[in-house]
Each structure stands twice: as structure tokens, then as C-alpha cells.
Amino acid sequence: MKPYLLPLTLSVVMLAACAQQPPAQQVQDPYANLGNGALYQGDLASGSLPGEATAQYFSSQVGDTILFAANQTALNSEARAILNRQAEWLTKHQEFSAVVQGHAEETGTREYNLALGARRAGAVQEYLVANGVESGRIRTLSFGKERPAEVCSEESCYAKNRRAVTVVSASGVGS
Amino acid sequence: MFHKLTPALVLALGLTGAAAVTALPALAQDGPLRIEITDGVTDPVAIAIPDFYGDSDLAGKIRQVVADDLTGTGLFREIARDAHVSSHDDFNDAVAYEEWRAINAQALVTADVSGQGEEINVKFRLFDIFAGQPLGDGMQFVARSGDWRRAAHKIADQIYSRLTGESAYFDSRVAFVQETGPKDARIKRIGVMDYDGANILWMTDSSSLVLAPQFSPDGKKIVYTSFESGFPQLQILDVASVSSRPLTQGGNSMAFSPVFSPDGRWIAFAQDNGVDTDLWLMDAATGTGRPLTKTHAIDTSPSFSPDGKRIVFESDRSGTQQLYVVPVEGGEPTRISFGEGRYGDPTWSPKGDMIAFTKQLGDRFHIAVMRSDGSEEKTLTDSFLDEGPTWAPNGRVIMFTRVTPGGNGQPRLHSVDISGRNMRPLELDSAASDPSWGPLLP
Structure with missing residues (x-):
């Protein structure tokens, strides 16, 4: 069995507030929710801000997650602002590629949500490509409703689960 | 055992x-x-x-x-x-x-x-x-x-x-997904059990996320969606040898929602190319495929009629999820659902007379049935989240997944007969979802 991730909220706060070393270890579970800087598993208490050319910088400073309205795949202005920054960063850091994960809330059938998550990821990919990122550097992936960011069965959680998360890595698409 | x-x-x-x-x-x-x-x-x-x-x-x-x-x-x-x-x-x-x-x-x-x-x-x-x-x-x-x-x-x-006077169903097996672990990092594996939950055999380990197994008509194979490659793709497993292999590869598309044709020769599935999700048909022996539908919409959840000539599926081409029927050779699909709410997961009855589906109305989910022409819609269940109906081999009982709400919510298999009576949970040691009822054994 592969390891679980540490609680996400805590690491986000500390990433923003503290300095740190490059990650000591990447989490191996490819199915874990990779949004919001969760890749970072290093020492949170010391070091310097992550370099700009790091996945940690991308997730914590550029912003890796955008949200959608229920059953929608349209990008709102807030989402577009984050994606503009993502496109800019990806244009600047050509050695990185991206996997866009699409997610859906639990109130939908499993099969429909897989397709809905795919469509959300596709909408992000399309936007990034329109803003100058080479399409070959972006892959899309849908988790449907299988990997919620928040687990409650209320709109406050659903709103956070209707999302697309852009995960960047320096070692090629999908790896 | x-x-x-x-x-x-x-x-x-x-x-x-x-x-x-x-x-x-x-x-x-x-x-x-x-x-x-x-x-x-x-x-x-x-x-x-x-x-x-x-x-x-x-x-x-x-x-x-x-x-x-x-x-x-x-x-x-x-x-x-x-x-x-x-x-x-x-x-x-x-x-x-x-x-x-x-x-x-x-x-x-x-x-x-x-x-x-x-x-x-x-x-x-x-x-x-x-x-x-x-x-x-x-x-x-x-x-x-x-x-x-x-x-x-x-x-x-x-x-x-x-x-x-009906054919029987007790001597049959059900493929399903066992679910363990927290809701945001669920661990899933495919099992096969007797229809009553006895004699569980595990078909996959828990290293990869797996979804929606579907038995072949003879009960010897199972197709399912696996994230083993990191991306959702189809796999097929042989029940006797408990060995599986990929049916589709990455590229720039995702594949999911596979189902066998009644003669076992074809696998219908949904493929997403980053823009839309269309239905495809694959030759189960050779792996070669051809598109069945093509729209700028989500077409998914295919299920064959028992004579193998038609496929019912769900599509949001009209703006909301509805059910459609298309001939296997292709052509213009015919919409068969027209009621309120969203229709998904259609599954053709083995007798051919009815289609079971998941219906979402407001914030409630229902398992429901209709005649295969869309008439006589009848709601069988009502809960926070019911989905994924599968028919008993005799077309008289439906098994499905019921999920309880909340951060500790769990899926559990239930069955109900087609009159809507006799709803009961299947007693298993762990949470379970995505049942696929196999054939009556010889």
C-alpha cells in the first residue's frame, strides 16, 4: 500500500508563511489529491522560499487550483486570472510540463463525473494553449468524484471539489 | 473456499x-x-x-x-x-x-x-x-x-x-468494488462474490484506483476502468487466472465506462479526447475500435440490448443528462427519456423489456426503470445518493450502490425488486460499490 499524504491545509499555511528546502521526498501515490502544495513533504521549519522554478512555487504562489460552478465547465474571471498566471509561468519555465486534473463533486453519477472532470481539465488545457503554452506539454486527467478535496456532503465542500488542479513537473508529461 | x-x-x-x-x-x-x-x-x-x-x-x-x-x-x-x-x-x-x-x-x-x-x-x-x-x-x-x-x-x-415461472438467479456471482480508507483517498479493489456476498475472491490488489467492473456475458472476464497508468484506461481481467491486461493506452485520451456486448465480442466504452466524450466500440479480441457517437457533449454509460443490436447510453447533448438509444452500426440516436431531472447509468434488462437507470431529481437520487421505449417510468428507490443499477440474470431484481452522506459517508450495495419492494442491503464486511451482476451459472 502506498503512503497517504499529510493533511493538506496545514502544509499550505506553512508553505506560505515559512521558508523551506526543496522537497525531501515526493509522494508516490499517483491518486492522491495533489493540489495546494501537497507535494511538499520536506522540513517546513527552516530554509528559504521555494525557488520560482519549482513545483512548490507553482502550487503555492502561482496557484494550481481553479473552481467551477455546479455541472459547469466554464471558466470564470477568477479562474482565468489564475490560468493567466499559470500560462505565464509555464511559458517562462519551458522545462516543466503539466497534468491538469479535473474533479467533480459527489452529487453526480460516477460515470458522468468522470466525463465532467475530463471536460473541466480540457477547458483548462484549452485556455492554457490559447495563452501560449504548447499543447504537447499539457496532459489532462479526470478523477471524477474519486478524489474530493473536502469530504463533507454540503455545498461548502462541493464548491471546493468542483475543480481543476494543474500539477507541474520538470520531468516530462505525465511522469 | x-x-x-x-x-x-x-x-x-x-x-x-x-x-x-x-x-x-x-x-x-x-x-x-x-x-x-x-x-x-x-x-x-x-x-x-x-x-x-x-x-x-x-x-x-x-x-x-x-x-x-x-x-x-x-x-x-x-x-x-x-x-x-x-x-x-x-x-x-x-x-x-x-x-x-x-x-x-x-x-x-x-x-x-x-x-x-x-x-x-x-x-x-x-x-x-x-x-x-x-x-x-x-x-x-x-x-x-x-x-x-x-x-x-x-x-x-x-x-x-x-x-x-421466472428464470432463476441465486446461483450467480457479482463483481464489485471494495472501498476502504478515507473519503478523499479511497482505496478500491475489485472482488467477485456470490450474489449473497459469500465466497469473495479478490481480482485486483489495492495499488491502483479501479472503477466500475463489468462481467462478460459468460462471467469469465471483467472489464473495468483502471488508473494504473496514472490515467483512466480500460483493463480486462480473466477471472479464473486473476490476471489483467490493459485494453487501451494513454495517448491524449481517457477511456472509461466499458461494457461487453451480449455475445462477448465487443466492448462499448466512453472515450474523452480533451474536448468531448464519445462512445466507441472495440473488438474485444483485436482491440481495434471505431467511434459510435460524435457530438460536442458527454456521451457515456453504454449498455447493449440483449439482442446486441442497440445501445442505450446517457448524453447531455440536449443540455441535461438524458437517455438515448443508438443502433450498434451507428446512426442518429433516439432520445427515450423526457421526464424531470437528470438521467444516467442506463442498463438494459437481460429480458430486454426494461431499462434501469439512475435519476437525479433536485438533491435526491433514485434507481428507476422504464420500458425500453422510454414509457412507463417507475421510481424504485429514493436516497441521498443511489447509483449504478445492475440486473439480476432473470431481470427481476436490481442491485445498486447506495452512499450515505457526510465525511464518513460509505457506499453499500443494496438490492430491490422491479416492483420497488423488498429493498435490502447486502451484508458485507466493508464498504462496496459498482456491482455488476454476472450470469446464472451452468
Whole structure:
């Protein structure tokens, strides 16, 4: 069995507030929710801000997650602002590629949500490509409703689960 | 428990004469005892299942499984054994119909379990008490002793079929997904079990997220969606050898929602190319595929008609999820759902007459059925989240996933009959989802 991730909220706060070393270890579970800087598993208490050319910088400073309205795949202005920054960063850091994960809330059938998550990821990919990122550097992936960011069965959680998360890595698409 | 099953031998016994009693006029029924499943049974048939003859401890276990199968349908009520007044010493003793009538038994099952070691021999007879005669021939099943549950299911299947006129379903298997771990990092693996939850065999380990297994028509293969490559793709597994292999590869598309055609030659599935999700048909032997639908919409959840000529699926091409039927050779799909709410997960009944589906109305989910032309829609269940219906081999019972709400919410398998009655959870040790009911075993 592969390891679980540490609680996400805590690491986000500390990433923003503290300095740190490059990650000591990447989490191996490819199915874990990779949004919001969760890749970072290093020492949170010391070091310097992550370099700009790091996945940690991308997730914590550029912003890796955008949200959608229920059953929608349209990008709102807030989402577009984050994606503009993502496109800019990806244009600047050509050695990185991206996997866009699409997610859906639990109130939908499993099969429909897989397709809905795919469509959300596709909408992000399309936007990034329109803003100058080479399409070959972006892959899309849908988790449907299988990997919620928040687990409650209320709109406050659903709103956070209707999302697309852009995960960047320096070692090629999908790896 | 984990060895492979061999088909039970079925032999009709020429024994009916041994128990033959002069037929008496029916007292409380017109004609032979008969259950009409679709007519809204209000009073379950009172059935007596006295202790089976035979010394083996299996006799008691087999009797219990037969009783559980029958009462589990909601169509039968077992008369407690301590109320029985009639007793016999031998399987071939004549039935004292009057003594069974005295306790208002409508049907009687007698059985004998013999054999030792590797092989058991189970004989049974069914009697119509008010008609005062046997219902069908006595029968004998020879099975490996490890397959005693199958022998019990075979007996229950015979009783069910004789009394309902329907084909049977107890001796069948269900593929499903076991779910463990927290809701945001769920661990899933595919298992195969008897329809009643016994004899679970694990088909995948828990290293990869797996979804929505679907049995092949012969029950020997399972297609499913796996994230083993990091992306959702189709895999096929061989149940006997518990070995799996990929059916689709990455590229820039995702594949999910696979289902076999009734002849096992084709696999229909949904493929997303980053822009839209379309249905595809793949030759199961060669892996070559062709598109079946092409729209700027989500087309998913295909299911074949039993004659293999049409496919029902869900699509949001109209703006909301609705059900459509398309010929397998392609062409313009025909919309068949027109009610309120969102329609998904359509599954064609093995009898061909009905389609089961998931219906989302407001913030509630329902399992529902309609005739295959879309008429006579009927809602069977209502909950926070019901989805993924699958048909029993005889098209009379539907199993589905019910999920409870909240951060600790769990999925659990339930079944309900097509009249909407007899809803019951399947008792399993862990959370489970995505059932696929396999064929009646030979």
C-alpha cells in the first residue's frame, strides 16, 4: 500500500508563511489529491522560499487550483486570472510540463463525473494553449468524484471539489 | 473456499412416484401454487423447510442458504420449524399434506444430503400443499463439498422458478468494488462474490484506483476502468487466472465506462479526447475500435440490448443528462427519456423489456426503470445518493450502490425488486460499490 499524504491545509499555511528546502521526498501515490502544495513533504521549519522554478512555487504562489460552478465547465474571471498566471509561468519555465486534473463533486453519477472532470481539465488545457503554452506539454486527467478535496456532503465542500488542479513537473508529461 | 468451482451436476430423479399421493382439490388457490412477481405480492407464500435429512453438518448449512435465498426475495415467508407438526424419518416417506395444511403451509421443501469427503449428493422435492401434489420432479445435485453453497442456490433456484415461472438467479456471482480508507483517498479493489456476498475472491490488489467492473456475458472476464497508468484506461481481467491486461493506452485520451456486448465480442466504452466524450466500440479480441457517437457533449454509460443490436447510453447533448438509444452500426440516436431531472447509468434488462437507470431529481437520487421505449417510468428507490443499477440474470431484481452522506459517508450495495419492494442491503464486511451482476451459472 502506498503512503497517504499529510493533511493538506496545514502544509499550505506553512508553505506560505515559512521558508523551506526543496522537497525531501515526493509522494508516490499517483491518486492522491495533489493540489495546494501537497507535494511538499520536506522540513517546513527552516530554509528559504521555494525557488520560482519549482513545483512548490507553482502550487503555492502561482496557484494550481481553479473552481467551477455546479455541472459547469466554464471558466470564470477568477479562474482565468489564475490560468493567466499559470500560462505565464509555464511559458517562462519551458522545462516543466503539466497534468491538469479535473474533479467533480459527489452529487453526480460516477460515470458522468468522470466525463465532467475530463471536460473541466480540457477547458483548462484549452485556455492554457490559447495563452501560449504548447499543447504537447499539457496532459489532462479526470478523477471524477474519486478524489474530493473536502469530504463533507454540503455545498461548502462541493464548491471546493468542483475543480481543476494543474500539477507541474520538470520531468516530462505525465511522469 | 478459494478453489475454482465446477458446475454442479443436475439430475432429475425419477422419484416422484415414491412420494405420489392422490391429488386433492385445491383448498385455497386456483390451480397450482404460483407467484406473480409483477403483480404486487402482498402476502408472501408460506413455505415449510424442515430439517434436511442426512448426517452431514452441511445439511443444516444448505437448508439455511435455501431458506435465506427464498425469504430474501420477499416472496416467501418461512414457517418456523418449531411450528411444524409433521415429521418423517426418511426422504421417501409420503407427505402428510393435512398436517402441513394445519399450519397453513402453502409449499413444502424436503431434501436429503448425503455423501462424504469431496463429493456431496443433494436431493430435494417441492410440494404444493393445497393442491396436495409435488411441484415438478424431484431433483438431485452432485457437487464438490466445497461447492455446497452452489448446491443450495441450485435448489432455491429450482423452487423459485417452479413457483414464479421466472428464470432463476441465486446461483450467480457479482463483481464489485471494495472501498476502504478515507473519503478523499479511497482505496478500491475489485472482488467477485456470490450474489449473497459469500465466497469473495479478490481480482485486483489495492495499488491502483479501479472503477466500475463489468462481467462478460459468460462471467469469465471483467472489464473495468483502471488508473494504473496514472490515467483512466480500460483493463480486462480473466477471472479464473486473476490476471489483467490493459485494453487501451494513454495517448491524449481517457477511456472509461466499458461494457461487453451480449455475445462477448465487443466492448462499448466512453472515450474523452480533451474536448468531448464519445462512445466507441472495440473488438474485444483485436482491440481495434471505431467511434459510435460524435457530438460536442458527454456521451457515456453504454449498455447493449440483449439482442446486441442497440445501445442505450446517457448524453447531455440536449443540455441535461438524458437517455438515448443508438443502433450498434451507428446512426442518429433516439432520445427515450423526457421526464424531470437528470438521467444516467442506463442498463438494459437481460429480458430486454426494461431499462434501469439512475435519476437525479433536485438533491435526491433514485434507481428507476422504464420500458425500453422510454414509457412507463417507475421510481424504485429514493436516497441521498443511489447509483449504478445492475440486473439480476432473470431481470427481476436490481442491485445498486447506495452512499450515505457526510465525511464518513460509505457506499453499500443494496438490492430491490422491479416492483420497488423488498429493498435490502447486502451484508458485507466493508464498504462496496459498482456491482455488476454476472450470469446464472451452468
